[in-house]
Amino acid sequence: MAKHFLYFVNWSDGHGTRSNGLYAASLDGDTPKLISSEVEGNALFASGNLLYVRDRTILAQPFDTDGLRARGAAVPLTQQEVDRFFDFWQSGFSVSLDGKLLFPVCGRRSHPARVVRL
16 A cells, blocks of 8 residues: 655746646655645645645545545635745644644634634
């Protein structure tokens, strides 16, 4: 069984032969596969879902790890609460193996972070 990892590519100069987006690659050296050109920034995998941010909302999308492809529509887990760090093309969120999602809530002084269960 191959071991895979996710990574985001932003070919800012526009001269690359690959598309911007989220890719999966194998530690075995197989050719990387474009997962989505709509995901901009970091993504995590937990509880059978890809987790990523779009429009300041964390989304969970069912993901087939054997075929390396999405298996359905993305479902929002938050409502426009997450900031994106443009210098790093990422948003600050983390997820545990048992499906607990932790993220900072932008603009909140009391309770500056939330935990959501997948």
